[in-house]
Amino acid sequence: MKDKTCPLAPYCGGCDFVGSYEEELAEKTRVVCRNLKGFGPVASIIGSETTRYRDKVQAVVGYDRKGDICTGLYQKNSHRIVPVKDCALEFEGASEILRSIRRLLKTYKIKPYDEDLKSGNIRYILLRRGHISGEVLVFLVFGRDEFPSSKEFVNALKQMHPEIKTITYQVNDRDDSMVINQDAPIKVLYGNGYINDELCGLKIRLSSASFYQINSKQTEVLYKIAVKMARLTGNERVLDAYSGTGTIGLVAAKKAKEVVCVELNGKAVEDAKENAKLNNIENISFVTADASVYCKEAAKRKESFDIAFLDPPRAGSDERFLSSLIKLGAKNIVYISCNPHTQNRDIKYLLKFGPYEVYGSQPIDMFPRSNHVETIVLLQRETL
Numbered sequence: 001m002k003d004k005t006c007p008l009a010p011y012c013g014g015c016d017f018v019g020s021y022e023e024e025l026a027e028k029t030r031v032v033c034r035n036l037k038g039f040g041p042v043a044s045i046i047g048s049e050t051t052r053y054r055d056k057v058q059a060v061v062g063y064d065r066k067g068d069i070c071t072g073l074y075q076k077n078s079h080r081i082v083p084v085k086d087c088a089l090e091f092e093g094a095s096e097i098l099r100s101i102r103r104l105l106k107t108y109k110i111k112p113y114d115e116d117l118k119s120g121n122i123r124y125i126l127l128r129r130g131h132i133s134g135e136v137l138v139f140l141v142f143g144r145d146e147f148p149s150s151k152e153f154v155n156a157l158k159q160m161h162p163e164i165k166t167i168t169y170q171v172n173d174r175d176d177s178m179v180i181n182q183d184a185p186i187k188v189l190y191g192n193g194y195i196n197d198e199l200c201g202l203k204i205r206l207s208s209a210s211f212y213q214i215n216s217k218q219t220e221v222l223y224k225i226a227v228k229m230a231r232l233t234g235n236e237r238v239l240d241a242y243s244g245t246g247t248i249g250l251v252a253a254k255k256a257k258e259v260v261c262v263e264l265n266g267k268a269v270e271d272a273k274e275n276a277k278l279n280n281i282e283n284i285s286f287v288t289a290d291a292s293v294y295c296k297e298a299a300k301r302k303e304s305f306d307i308a309f310l311d312p313p314r315a316g317s318d319e320r321f322l323s324s325l326i327k328l329g330a331k332n333i334v335y336i337s338c339n340p341h342t343q344n345r346d347i348k349y350l351l352k353f354g355p356y357e358v359y360g361s362q363p364i365d366m367f368p369r370s371n372h373v374e375t376i377v378l379l380q381r382e383t384l
């Protein structure tokens, strides 16, 4: 599909769809149906707002053709930067913050990092906006630990944008394409290192490196449907696997007896614990572990869960996790994924080796203009 509105569409790697949103939803529905309809009914896709929906922005820093500092996105399958002045998907105000940062980089002679020569300073800028609070977190990723005039830079930026409540900094000198180095320390240059927001009536704390959904409005829709599908009555022991900052578990905890969240990223777990405290939720616990290892051990201990939510990354889950999940005996499994291909693979495993059947699937568009689509699938334990 060719763009009718965005002049950068022929070059920019940011959007996979740029034509009519109806066609985009129809294509996403086809992808979901191809992968999941064989298991059970697929409900109509729930569409999203298509502009200014991204509460998270990730910009590469480089030079434009004139040799001026620019921020933007990589061209598809390349490391060539497409300078972007204002992306219509990004939250209102994001482009102004990026423009101020570009100016300050120039003023304080902070240079874009050159991956080949390993020279220069800054590689990426990440922004997160609390959808309800309006608070903004700025996360600066440098290629080398050299930040000229950092104090002056930070003071100037926070004065220009009072909505910025915290500024953090990390050195990522790795050669791979990961924007954040999960193993490298994050230094707080201003504020607490996190921002506050609200989601599904909960107070939420967000820090630099934890996973957080990018489309907050649709996340509320997603979580409400997922928790409804689980059919909680207040008596259940619930597993929230791949739990990030614990948001699904926290929403579910209000309707369950007990929730156990399992997440690999320790920083996300710290946020999750804080989120539970902020909301006075006490029937929830958090484990920092590989979900597969945790579930295998829990099955060995003969533990059981009544309900399981799983929301793995795009690569999906693995057989170690799925085989243990079957042993944990959940009555309902709510499988959330942004990749219908790996979701198909994992569900096939659960149906082949476990006593489950698929009740149905609900696609939700969380990422307009990208070819990603989120789907919630409810699996129920077969009754004899």
Ligand SMILES: C[S@@+](CC[C@H](N)C(=O)[O-])C[C@H]1O[C@@H](n2cnc3c(N)ncnc32)[C@H](O)[C@@H]1O
Pocket: 211, 212, 213, 241, 242, 243, 244, 245, 246, 247, 248, 262, 263, 264, 265, 268, 289, 290, 291, 292, 311, 312, 313, 314
């Ligand atoms: C798609 S996110 C979902 C997070 C959360 N459920 C939410 O809605 O915000 C996937 C999460 O899985 C975590 N993760 C990745 N591999 C993992 C593993 N092997 N075990 C546990 N968590 C893992 C990531 O750190 C990330 O927080």
